[in-house]
Amino acid sequence: MRKTFMHDRERRLFLFLDEVQESRDWEIELKNAYDMEALKVFCTGSTSALIKEQGGRRTGRQIITTVYSAGFNEFLLFQGSSPSLSEDYKYEKLVEDYLSLGGYPEQVLNPSVEYMTNLLDDILARDLIRLHPIKKAFVLKDLLRFIAASVGSRTSFNKLGKVLGLSVDTVKEYISYLESAFLVMPMEKWTTSYTEKVYAQRKVYLCDTGIKTLLTGAGDEGSKAENAAFMELQRQKISCGYFAESEREVDFVTGATEDPYPVEVKYVSSFDWSARRFAGIKLFLRRYPATRKVLLITRNVEKRIKENNRDIVLVPPWGFLLSCETYLEELGGEAGST
Numbered sequence: 001m002r003k004t005f006m007h008d009r010e011r012r013l014f015l016f017l018d019e020v021q022e023s024r025d026w027e028i029e030l031k032n033a034y035d036m037e038a039l040k041v042f043c044t045g046s047t048s049a050l051i052k053e054q055g056g057r058r059t060g061r062q063i064i065t066t067v068y069s070a071g072f073n074e075f076l077l078f079q080g081s082s083p084s085l086s087e088d089y090k091y092e093k094l095v096e097d098y099l100s101l102g103g104y105p106e107q108v109l110n111p112s113v114e115y116m117t118n119l120l121d122d123i124l125a126r127d128l129i130r131l132h133p134i135k136k137a138f139v140l141k142d143l144l145r146f147i148a149a150s151v152g153s154r155t156s157f158n159k160l161g162k163v164l165g166l167s168v169d170t171v172k173e174y175i176s177y178l179e180s181a182f183l184v185m186p187m188e189k190w191t192t193s194y195t196e197k198v199y200a201q202r203k204v205y206l207c208d209t210g211i212k213t214l215l216t217g218a219g220d221e222g223s224k225a226e227n228a229a230f231m232e233l234q235r236q237k238i239s240c241g242y243f244a245e246s247e248r249e250v251d252f253v254t255g256a257t258e259d260p261y262p263v264e265v266k267y268v269s270s271f272d273w274s275a276r277r278f279a280g281i282k283l284f285l286r287r288y289p290a291t292r293k294v295l296l297i298t299r300n301v302e303k304r305i306k307e308n309n310r311d312i313v314l315v316p317p318w319g320f321l322l323s324c325e326t327y328l329e330e331l332g333g334e335a336g337s338t
Contacts, residue, residue, distance in 0.1 A: 102210020190241030
């Protein structure tokens with residue numbers, strides 16, 4: 001490299017490698033190059049499995065960062081459109097497009113069903129089937145389709161196993177493979193009980209709503225809005241879990257039990273606090289009376305009200321996705337689920 005470009009030995013170089021795991025013995029080569037040369041190396045790869053399995057050779061030398069698909073702010077940059085906040089009707093249309101298309105840059109710039117189909121098939125074949133001992137490879141897309149259809153619902157591994165003809169352990173293993181390829185991300189229950197957290201059902205979200213559109217079609221904006229809200233929390237490094245008691249739930253809860261912050265997605269165009277749809281939030285407030293603030297993500301209702309000395313903040317999805325850190329600034333990046 002130095003010979004090719006005639007760089008001095010003392011000059012520090014920056015080396016950028018994409019899909020580095022495709023090279024055989026890449027971790028040994030990187031270690032040798034790093035130890036022998038004045039280098040700063042940036043490596044990207046589409047699966048976390050190899051990094052976790054082979055990263056021991058670079059202990060103390062590496063910083064690992066997860067880059068998610070584009071958030072709504074980045075989506076607007078790709079679109080070349082950032083309307084004035086007074087033109088909220090434009091944001092309503094833009095967020096609908098974002099929820100449908102997702103955040104893969106090529107899909108945002110040149111929307112194509114063929115591109116998304118080929119991308120998903122490539123990820124499954126290259127990052128999963130080739131790397132893991134998957135005996136029933138054809139089941140992976142069916143499993144992903146079931147996950148896409150049940151976004152926002154508690155996932156029953158038993159039910160998935162029966163439908164797909166797999167054991168519960170195999171379902172869990174396959175979902176972990178999908179997670180390693182950045183296709184899905186599970187969320188635990190928000191609870192102080194370690195045992196309950198381990199054994200309670202999980203919710204599984206897609207890492208990009210464009211995958212949901214591909215697998216389950218257009219529409220279902222409420223589930224896509226919830227999925228997008230979850231991924232925005234991940235981008236902001238806000239740890240969260242769901243609250244559930246019997247059939248009543250709260251989508252996301254952040255913070256500790258002494259000062260929790262519930263976030264609920266209700267994709268509605270009108271607001272009535274007495275409606276049954278808010279039973280989960282009301283139960284949560286009874287269980288955790290120290291709660292000071294509730295955030296409701298609606299379809300297009302934006303207002304603030306007081307209820308029993310608590311702030312109830314209603315915001316449309318585009319407002320939350322544009323300014324998630326503002327709404328959650330009291331928690332900061334160190335907030336965690338209990």
